[in-house]
Amino acid sequence: MEIEKLEKKLNLEFKNKDLIKQAFIHRSYINENPGLKLNHNERLEFLGDAVLELIITEHLFNNYPNPEGELTCWRAALVNSRMLSEISNKLGFNDYLLLSKGEQAEQGRARQFILANIIEAVIGAIYLDQGYDKVKEFIDNNILSELKRVLDEKLYIDPKSHFQEQSQSKLGITPNYELIKEDGPDHDKEFQVGVYLEDELIAKGQGPSKQAAQENAAKKALDKKSWN
Numbered sequence: 001m002e003i004e005k006l007e008k009k010l011n012l013e014f015k016n017k018d019l020i021k022q023a024f025i026h027r028s029y030i031n032e033n034p035g036l037k038l039n040h041n042e043r044l045e046f047l048g049d050a051v052l053e054l055i056i057t058e059h060l061f062n063n064y065p066n067p068e069g070e071l072t073c074w075r076a077a078l079v080n081s082r083m084l085s086e087i088s089n090k091l092g093f094n095d096y097l098l099l100s101k102g103e104q105a106e107q108g109r110a111r112q113f114i115l116a117n118i119i120e121a122v123i124g125a126i127y128l129d130q131g132y133d134k135v136k137e138f139i140d141n142n143i144l145s146e147l148k149r150v151l152d153e154k155l156y157i158d159p160k161s162h163f164q165e166q167s168q169s170k171l172g173i174t175p176n177y178e179l180i181k182e183d184g185p186d187h188d189k190e191f192q193v194g195v196y197l198e199d200e201l202i203a204k205g206q207g208p209s210k211q212a213a214q215e216n217a218a219k220k221a222l223d224k225k226s227w228n
Helices: 003-010 015-023 027-032 043-065 066-078 079-088 101-105 108-130 132-142 144-152 159-171 210-225
Strands: 176-183 190-197 200-207
Touching: 015 108, 027 101, 027 200, 043 066, 043 108, 043 132, 043 144, 066 079, 066 132, 066 144, 079 108, 079 144, 108 132, 132 176, 159 210, 176 210, 190 210, 200 210
Parallel strands: none
Antiparallel strands: 176 190, 190 200
16 A cells, blocks of 8 residues: 555645554455454544544534534535545545455445445544544545535435425426336345336436435436436
């Protein structure tokens, strides 16, 4: 792992280089490399999750007079796996991941969760090595910077609710969802669902459950220019 390159990317210089190395070690890598001196990143992830939630909560509490329910939704939109994996990708963290060969081949939702967890592990490492102010700076620059987009694009509303709100306000039509097909064995199903406005198919979505496929279809429908 090119630690100096990573430190430059993060604009930090770690006192304990092992902490930032450990942040990128997935449990599966340990299984294939039992002689490794460092442990996997799950304890750092546990710590980072708590630090992230505290700093996001503190920022929202100090800057917005909104009710608890709204602030909770905004925070959830900032720290969910989709958002964190997107930020992780933007920071190029995928290039530093240490995974088993099997996990390296996995993409999709499995990789999304791993990348989201990496952000939390990095936050844990920064907190331990650099302290509160530095980790707050990292979160401000890379995660809280997404708050405007969350509010502007109403990402705190789930895609199905958001699309229904848009279609009802603009067309007076309530969307409906229909299962198009399902593939795979019972333990690993993949569903494809279409979202319709009356008889018009607006978008198709896939997912490991009907609910996930519906949300994916609604998100794709929202992404269409006519729905911005």
